Amino acid sequence: MSVANHVDHxxxxxxxxxxxxxxxxxxxxxxxxxxxxxxxxxxxxxxxxGGFCHLYSGQEAVAVGIAxxxxxxxxxxxxxxxxxxxxxALGMDPRAAMAELFGKAxxxxxxxxxxxxxxxxxxxxxxxHGIVGGHIPLGLGTAFAQMYKKTxxxxxxxxxxxxxxxxxxxxxxxxxSLYKVPAIFIVENNxxxxxxxxxxxxxxxxLAKRASGYHMPYRAIDGNDIDTVIAExxxxxxxxxxxxxxxxxVANTYRFRGHSMSDAMKYxxxxxxxxxxxxxxxxxxxxxxxxxxxxxxxxxxxxxxEVAEVVADAVRQADVDPHPMLEDRFNDVLxxxxxxxx
Amino acid sequence: MTEEMExxxxxxxxxxxxxxxxGAYKVSEGMLDRFGPKRVIDTPISExxxxxxxxxxxxxxxxxxxxxxxxxxxxxxxxxxxNNAANIRYMSGGQFKVPITFRGGNGIAHQLGATHSHRVExxxxxxxxxxxxxxxxxxxxxxxLKTSIRSDDPVIFxxxxxxxxxxxxxPEEDYTIPIGVANIExxxxxxxxxxxGRPLQxxxxxxxxxxxxxxxxxxxxxxxxxLRPLDKNTLIESVKKTNRCVIVDEDYGYxxxxxxxxxxxQKPCFDYLDAPIEYVHSDEIPVPFNHFLxxxxxxxxxxxxAAARDVCYR
Ligand SMILES: Cc1ncc(C[n+]2csc(CCOP(=O)(O)OP(=O)(O)O)c2C)c(N)n1
Ligand SMILES: [Mg+2]
Numbered sequence: 001m002s003v004a005n006h007v008d009h010x011x012x013x014x015x016x017x018x019x020x021x022x023x024x025x026x027x028x029x030x031x032x033x034x035x036x037x038x039x040x041x042x043x044x045x046x047x048x049x050g051g052f053c054h055l056y057s058g059q060e061a062v063a064v065g066i067a068x069x070x071x072x073x074x075x076x077x078x079x080x081x082x083x084x085x086x087x088x089a090l091g092m093d094p095r096a097a098m099a100e101l102f103g104k105a106x107x108x109x110x111x112x113x114x115x116x117x118x119x120x121x122x123x124x125x126x127x128x129h130g131i132v133g134g135h136i137p138l139g140l141g142t143a144f145a146q147m148y149k150k151t152x153x154x155x156x157x158x159x160x161x162x163x164x165x166x167x168x169x170x171x172x173x174x175x176x177s178l179y180k181v182p183a184i185f186i187v188e189n190n191x192x193x194x195x196x197x198x199x200x201x202x203x204x205x206x207l208a209k210r211a212s213g214y215h216m217p218y219r220a221i222d223g224n225d226i227d228t229v230i231a232e233x234x235x236x237x238x239x240x241x242x243x244x245x246x247x248x249x250v251a252n253t254y255r256f257r258g259h260s261m262s263d264a265m266k267y268x269x270x271x272x273x274x275x276x277x278x279x280x281x282x283x284x285x286x287x288x289x290x291x292x293x294x295x296x297x298x299x300x301x302x303x304x305x306e307v308a309e310v311v312a313d314a315v316r317q318a319d320v321d322p323h324p325m326l327e328d329r330f331n332d333v334l335x336x337x338x339x340x341x342x
Numbered sequence: 343m344t345e346e347m348e349x350x351x352x353x354x355x356x357x358x359x360x361x362x363x364x365g366a367y368k369v370s371e372g373m374l375d376r377f378g379p380k381r382v383i384d385t386p387i388s389e390x391x392x393x394x395x396x397x398x399x400x401x402x403x404x405x406x407x408x409x410x411x412x413x414x415x416x417x418x419x420x421x422x423x424x425n426n427a428a429n430i431r432y433m434s435g436g437q438f439k440v441p442i443t444f445r446g447g448n449g450i451a452h453q454l455g456a457t458h459s460h461r462v463e464x465x466x467x468x469x470x471x472x473x474x475x476x477x478x479x480x481x482x483x484x485x486x487l488k489t490s491i492r493s494d495d496p497v498i499f500x501x502x503x504x505x506x507x508x509x510x511x512x513p514e515e516d517y518t519i520p521i522g523v524a525n526i527e528x529x530x531x532x533x534x535x536x537x538x539g540r541p542l543q544x545x546x547x548x549x550x551x552x553x554x555x556x557x558x559x560x561x562x563x564x565x566x567x568x569l570r571p572l573d574k575n576t577l578i579e580s581v582k583k584t585n586r587c588v589i590v591d592e593d594y595g596y597x598x599x600x601x602x603x604x605x606x607x608q609k610p611c612f613d614y615l616d617a618p619i620e621y622v623h624s625d626e627i628p629v630p631f632n633h634f635l636x637x638x639x640x641x642x643x644x645x646x647x648a649a650a651r652d653v654c655y656r
Binding site: 050100109112113114116131134162194196201266324326328 | 414454456
């Protein structure tokens with residue numbers, strides 16, 4: 001046992017103990033920093049980032065929780081357009097992510113996808129998708145393929161509380177349960193779809209119950225508590241891997257920023273925002289790690305500094321990286337080469 | 343919309359964020375306050391649901407205005423529009439009419455990427471039973487929208503996000519612009535240029551200026567205004583007069599809107615043409631996110647000027 005520290009009452013932390021936890025905290029910090037820096041880059045004069053841009057700040061525990069149990073090369077993750085956080089959590093190089101926002105050739109989608117369409121095939125990141133609800137059947141399909149090929153992998157299919165109201169939700173969940181595919185359907189319930197609160201869009205305010213007609217387990221979980229997320233995702237993934245079929249989880253969380261960059265957020269009160277900040281998933285986890293003696297002030301500060309530098313580097317690099325060549329626009333349309341004209 | 347809702351209490355507005363948020367693009371600003379939640383109605387993100395709701399309500403006497411945040415999103419409710427709105431009158435032997443206006447932003451805005459930049463005109467224009475209207479100025483937007491709302495048939499009303507802030511002379515009073523009539527925006531004798539909607543505003547008018555001022559080509563510019571039914575006569579008479587024609591849109595060329603228009607005029611004008619009709623359109627690729635690639639894929643002033651000079655052999 002180590003010697004007690006008499007100066008303050010902080011528990012003493014050993015070097016390697018808690019490394020996994022600190023890595024998770026660091027990743028949440030990295031995502032937050034990435035998003036906040038993206039906000040600055042988007043809004044400053046001479047705007048370098050264009051198009052729709054949806055920030056993930058406030059919801060980090062969901063993506064990082066999933067990433068903690070995600071088996072790279074075996075599992076799949078498919079997501080809506082609010083996809084920067086998940087991509088970083090699955091290990092995307094922040095340079096490739098920032099370069100995509102800048103539309104550069106070095107971006108994760110070669111500047112052709114943009115903020116809503118981060119993809120990274122080699123880790124099983126099947127993308128950000130822009131049509132609300134459009135990708136839910138795709139998650140059904142990737143899980144179907146995993147079952148078909150007996151890979152033992154599962155698909156994490158994420159979407160917003162607004163997407164539940166698309167017809168694809170009904171069709172995909174019904175079939176997923178019917179075929180017993182290894183999918184985990186996860187609603188990141190941040191309380192609003194653009195400016196529409198859940199209660200104004202869903203006749204059943206308890207979103208988890210919306211899956212009650214599909215004969216699959218469903219549950220609402222605290223999406224701001226990363227340990228809860230990990231435990232619940234793990235259980236659902238185990239079920240999937242055992243061939244017992246899909247699970248529906250509603251991760252309750254909050255987004256700190258507007259829906260996209262042009263949103264003045266008039267539909268939210270100051271009090272609501274302040275309340276939400278008290279349940280910031282990063283602070284919650286930081287406090288827990290300190291209490292468990294897995295994190296010191298110095299470590300936390302060093303992590304903050306380190307992620308700030310990583311993001312600053314990504315911005316510097318994205319800035320100088322080349323745009324795609326104009327002729328590149330004709331590439332990647334088809335996999336086959338036919339004797340086609342342009 | 344406000345004037346039409348005051349005029350006819352069967353008119354109502356429904357769509358995502360149209361009420362409490364005052365419109366995703368602020369088009370319906372103030373309308374909730376004015377008309378209340380009975381007539382300005384927010385929906386869940388359920389395009390098939392509320393498009394179908396509108397069609398059903400229209401068949402039994404209401405006159406819905408259904409707003410789509412983007413026409414790109416109507417690909418999830420194509421069935422409602424193409425199967426139901428367009429066919430119910432015909433299938434019932436004329437027993438029902440479907441007086442509904444679907445409106446929203448169409449086409450390429452700026453860096454919205456492949457899924458949010460669809461130009462849906464050919465998807466709907468080729469469907470008998472639908473009327474497709476596409477204004478290119480604020481004046482046209484008001485006049486054509488009023489006619490659309492008063493129409494007893496389903497109207498596809500194509501706006502563009504990048505035209506919502508355009509300023510222009512719009513009379514205060516109640517006026518309508520007829521559906522199915524093209525507008526000769528600038529009379530001329532050397533060549534007919536045909537276009538509509540966003541491309542007119544973005545590049546075609548600039549190209550016409552350049553052709554007239556810098557190249558001495560006396561362009562007759564026609565704004566089609568209605569894609570279905572197409573005012574063939576105005577187009578044909580113009581081309582018979584100028585003997586030359588360029589069509590410009592932002593659609594894909596193959597099976598594109600301009601290809602359909604071209605087919606309508608080339609035979610009646612064949613003996614009058616001094617050159618093949620040119621068609622300037624977008625590249626055959628999904629819309630890229632990168633600003634420069636996106637620009638490059640669309641018709642530019644230079645491409646239009648070059649095509650017109652080609653057709654005029656100068
Ligand atoms: C089919 C379709 N309709 C509308 C939109 C416009 N839109 C984009 S995001 C959004 C809100 C979605 O909210 P939610 O599913 O809760 O996800 P969140 O943004 O909160 O993460 C809307 C209406 C769209 N992209 N696709
Ligand atoms: Mg939401």
